[in-house]
Structures are given as structure tokens and as C-alpha cells.
Amino acid sequence: MPLSSDRDVAAPSTERALLQRIEEMSFLGGVNERLACAPDFASACRALVELVWEDRYADAVAFVAVDAPRRLCTVQTVLPAGCDVEPTAEMSIDRAPFATALAGTDPVVIRDVPPLPWMPEPDGGMALIAAPLPIRGTVIGLLLVHTRGDATALEEQRRVLALVATSAALALDAARNEAREEFLATLRHDINNPINVALGYVEMLSDRLKRDGGSPEMLALAGSVAESLKAVADLATNHLHMAAIDRGVAGIARDRLDFGALIGEIVDRHRPAASEKNLTLTHEASSVTVYGDRRQLERVVTNLVGNAIKYTPAGGRIEVETESTPTAVCLRVSDTGYGVAEADRQRLFTKYGRFHRDRAIPGTGLGLYLSKAIVEAHGGTVGAASEVGRGSEFTVRLPRLAA
Numbered sequence: 001m002p003l004s005s006d007r008d009v010a011a012p013s014t015e016r017a018l019l020q021r022i023e024e025m026s027f028l029g030g031v032n033e034r035l036a037c038a039p040d041f042a043s044a045c046r047a048l049v050e051l052v053w054e055d056r057y058a059d060a061v062a063f064v065a066v067d068a069p070r071r072l073c074t075v076q077t078v079l080p081a082g083c084d085v086e087p088t089a090e091m092s093i094d095r096a097p098f099a100t101a102l103a104g105t106d107p108v109v110i111r112d113v114p115p116l117p118w119m120p121e122p123d124g125g126m127a128l129i130a131a132p133l134p135i136r137g138t139v140i141g142l143l144l145v146h147t148r149g150d151a152t153a154l155e156e157q158r159r160v161l162a163l164v165a166t167s168a169a170l171a172l173d174a175a176r177n178e179a180r181e182e183f184l185a186t187l188r189h190d191i192n193n194p195i196n197v198a199l200g201y202v203e204m205l206s207d208r209l210k211r212d213g214g215s216p217e218m219l220a221l222a223g224s225v226a227e228s229l230k231a232v233a234d235l236a237t238n239h240l241h242m243a244a245i246d247r248g249v250a251g252i253a254r255d256r257l258d259f260g261a262l263i264g265e266i267v268d269r270h271r272p273a274a275s276e277k278n279l280t281l282t283h284e285a286s287s288v289t290v291y292g293d294r295r296q297l298e299r300v301v302t303n304l305v306g307n308a309i310k311y312t313p314a315g316g317r318i319e320v321e322t323e324s325t326p327t328a329v330c331l332r333v334s335d336t337g338y339g340v341a342e343a344d345r346q347r348l349f350t351k352y353g354r355f356h357r358d359r360a361i362p363g364t365g366l367g368l369y370l371s372k373a374i375v376e377a378h379g380g381t382v383g384a385a386s387e388v389g390r391g392s393e394f395t396v397r398l399p400r401l402a403a
Contacts (some may be wrong), residue, residue: 005173010378011344012121016333027099030331034047034048034050034051035047035048035168035171035172042076042077042173044171045063045076045077045141045172046076046077048063048077048143048164048168048172049061049062049063049079049143049264050079052143052145052161052164053079053080057147058145058146058147058276059126059146059147059148060078060079060080060118060119060145060146061078061079061141061143061144061145061146062077062078062079062118062143062144063075063076063078063141063143063144064076064079064091064098064141064142064144065140065141066093066098066102066132066139066140066141066142067093068093068138068139071092071093071094072090072092072093072395073090073091073092073093073098073142073196074089074090074091075089075090075117075118076093076141078118083245089117089202089232091117094176096114097110097113097114097128097144098111098114098142100130101130101132101142101144101399102132102139102142104132105132105139106132106162107129107130107131107132107158107161107162107165108129108130108158109128109154109158110127110128110130111126111127111130113126113128113146116144117322118327119146119222125148125266126146126147126148127146127147127149127154128144128145128146128147128157129144129145129147129154129157129161130143130144130145131143131144131145131158131161131162131164131165131358132165133166133168133169134165134166134169134171134215135169135170135173137382140169140173141169141172141191142275143161143164143165143168145157145161145192154261157266158201168321186215195229195233197232198229199226199229199230199233202222202225202226202229203226204381205222206222206223206226207221209222213269218221223276253293253295254291254292254293255291255293255294256289256291257290257292257293257294257297258287258288258289259264259288259289259290259297259329259331259398260285260286260287260288260322261287262294262298262301263301263320263322263331264283264285266298266301266302266305267281267283267305267320269302269350270305270306270309273306274309274318275310277309277312277313277314277316278314278315279309279312279314279315279316279317279318280308280316280317280318280341281319281320282317282318282319283319283320283321284319284320284321284322285322286323286324288322288323288324288329288400289329290329290398290400291331291398291400291401292378293374293378296374296377296378297374297398298376299371299374300371300375300382300396301331301369302373303349303367303368303370303371304331304333304394304396305318305320305333306395307367307368307369308333308335308337308392308394309336311335311337311392312335312336312337312338313337313338316336316337316391317335317336318333318334318335318336319332319333319334319335320332320333320357321334323340324400325400326400327399327400328397328398328399328400329397329398329399329400330396330397330398331395331396331397332393332394332395333394333396334391334392334393335391335392336390336391337359337391337392338388338389338391339386339388339389339390339391339392340384340386340388340392341388345384345386348368348386349368349369349372349382349384350369371396375396375398378399379399380396380397380398380399381396381399382394382396382397383395
């Protein structure tokens with residue numbers, strides 16, 4: 001009987017490998033499709049665990065979110081459902097097997113499986129495959145698969161889970177960021193509401209003290225409370241908004257907008273503050289249209305006008321001007337304030353870039369950083385010219401886009 005040729009032996013092996021790859025691609029496609037449809041982070045975690053549980057023939061599958069700064073792992077989902085574990089149970093990141101799994105970014109096979117809440121009595125035939133989900137160098141979660149098999153089978157499982165983890169990490173990170181932004185938006189609202197109420201009451205008290213001839217000490221105290229409340233509101237808003245800015249100003253909602261009218265509203269809103277410092281605040285009104293996000297652009301103008309008032313001493317002057325060309329809209333805010341030294345100008349639009357600390361001027365150092373990111377997200381530019389003792393001029397240019 002003639003011996004089989006190498007080609008005859010290789011053909012079935014090649015065919016099996018091809019079918020295996022097709023099955024893997026189909027599985028990964030299912031993972032991507034299910035995670036993309038998940039409405040939130042918790043649902044995405046649950047979908048991932050369900051898909052792995054259904055496809056990998058495992059004894060148990062779990063997903064834990066990793067919070068590296070707090071050094072905690074939080075259980076999100078476990079299957080089978082009868083496993084004894086509390087939803088969102090927290091465990092130290094330093095305990096086994098998390099410390100081993102997080103030593104790198106590739107999946108690892110752990111033979112000596114430590115007791116875990118959902119698998120309290122591991123047996124000698126079981127192994128744990130721990131697959132980290134890294135995003136931009138940071139692990140956001142661990143996919144933990146309790147399974148059985150020889151070294152070859154476990155290595156094949158590990159290889160497939162590495163592909164799953166890479167794909168799932170992107171979808172879970174997107175879902176987590178959407179949930180975080182929704183939470184931050186709610187938190188901004190919940191913080192600013194009571195602050196605005198308190199500010200309203202303080203302003204009423206100030207008006208009554210002025211009308212009834214109240215003592216200068218009480219008026220000064222009311223003014224100090226109002227400034228403190230404004231500082232808290234600014235701090236909360238900027239810090240909570242920074243998470244979205246650092247991800248590229250997610251959620252720009254463009255619409256046709258009369259930028260000139262918006263600037264006029266904001267200038268009028270700042271007139272009482274300018275009057276208190278005996279500042280001349282002028283605005284050259286004009287109607288200029290852009291295609292942008294009103295809420296975001298309102299932050300930019302508020303930051304620029306507010307900064308001009310904060311950094312201009314009593315008796316100074318602030319000018320707000322707008323002009324347009326066939327392709328661009330330009331906003332200029334100039335003042336006769338303290339100015340910024342040439343050596344410090346490169347820090348003007350950086351995170352936490354604060355100036356004139358010796359004058360005890362309140363602020364977070366985030367206003368210009370946020371403004372630059374918002375303007376650039378609209379396809380525009382922002383720049384500054386400044387001279388110590390003579391003042392500063394900030395210029396914003398936005399494209400005139402047709403809706």
C-alpha cells in the first residue's frame with residue numbers, strides 16, 4: 001500500500017484550521033454586535049459574559065471591573081446565575097487571582113485556582129483563564145473563565161479569549177464613558193441647582209441691606225458668601241466637565257446659532273459684576289451666525305468675559321467685539337487688566353494654568369483649557385496677546401458653516 005503524501009495529510013488539517021478560524025470570526029462578530037447594542041455598561045458586561053458562557057463550555061464565567069486608583073475589583077456579572085456572589089461585590093485588587101491576572105495585559109492560565117465567591121470549592125481539574133481588557137494602557141476589567149482541559153485546549157481557549165478581550169474592551173469602554181458622562185451631567189445639575197438657589201437668596205439679602213442702609217460689614221459678608229458660592233460652582237462645573245473634554249468634547253450638538261445674540265446675553269449677565277468693580281464693560285453688538293453647540297460656546301464666552309472681569313483692577317475697561325467674514329466669525333475680548341508675562345503665556349491654555357496667585361483671585365485654572373478644547377472641537381482657533389500692566393486680548397475664530 002503506498003504511503004499517503006504530505007499533501008494528503010495536510011489537507012484535512014488545513015480544512016479544520018480554516019473552519020476553526022471561521023467559527024472564531026463568527027463568535028467575535030457576535031460579541032461585537034451584541035455589545036454594540038447594549039444600552040449601558042452593566043448590560044454590555046452581562047452580554048459579554050453570556051456570550052462566553054454560551055460558547056466556551058465553561059464551568060463559570062465572571063466579569064469584574066477594575067478600579068486601579070482605589071485598588072478594587074467590582075463584580076459585575078457571573079454565570080451560572082446560581083453562583084453565590086453579591087452584585088457589585090468589591091474585592092481587593094491585590095488578592096489572588098487578580099494580582100496575577102493584572103501583572104500584564106495578556107490572558108493567563110492559572111492552574112491553582114484560589115477560592116472565589118462564585119467558585120468557593122475549586123477542584124484539581126479546573127483552571128482559570130483570566131483575560132485583562134486594556135484600553136490605552138489601562139486595564140478596565142477582567143474576564144474570568146473557569147474551565148477544564150489539557151494544556152493544548154487551555155492554550156487555544158486563552159488565544160481566543162485574548163481576541164475577545166481586545167474587541168470587548170473598546171465596546172465596554174465606550175459604554176462606560178457614556179454612563180459616566182450621563183452621571184456627571186446629572187451631578188453637575190444636582191450641584192449647581194442648590195448653589196444657584198443660595199446665590200439668589202444672597203443677592204436678595206444684599207439688595208435689602210443696600211435698600212435699608214445695612215452695615216458695610218454685613219454687605220461685605222454677603223458679597224464674600226456670593227463669591228464663595230460662585231467659586232464652588234465654577235470648581236464643580238469645570239472639574240466634572242473635564243472628563244468629557246479629555247475624551248474630545250463628546251456630544252457636540254451642532255445647530256444654527258446667532259453667536260452675536262448669545263454673546264450679548266452673556267455680556268449683559270456680567271454687567272452687575274463689572275459694575276461692582278467699577279469697570280467699563282462695552283459690547284459692540286452684531287448678528288453673526290455659526291453652526292455650533294450653544295451650551296458649549298456659552299461656556300467659552302462666559303470664561304473669557306468672566307476672566308477679563310476677574311483679572312482687571314477697579315476702574316479698568318473691558319471691550320467685547322464681534323466681526324465676521326465670508327468664512328469666519330471672530331470674537332475678541334480685551335481688557336486693561338494685569339496681563340501675563342511672556343514666560344507664562346505658553347501656559348495660558350494648559351490644564352490648571354493659574355496666574356496672579358498673589359492677588360488671591362479665585363478660580364480652578366481650567367477655564368481656558370476647556371475653552372480651547374471646545375473651540376477646536378468646533379473647527380475653530382483661540383489665541384491670546386498679553387502684556388504685563390497693560391492687559392490682555394483673547395481672540396476666538398469659528399468657521400461660518402452652513403447647516
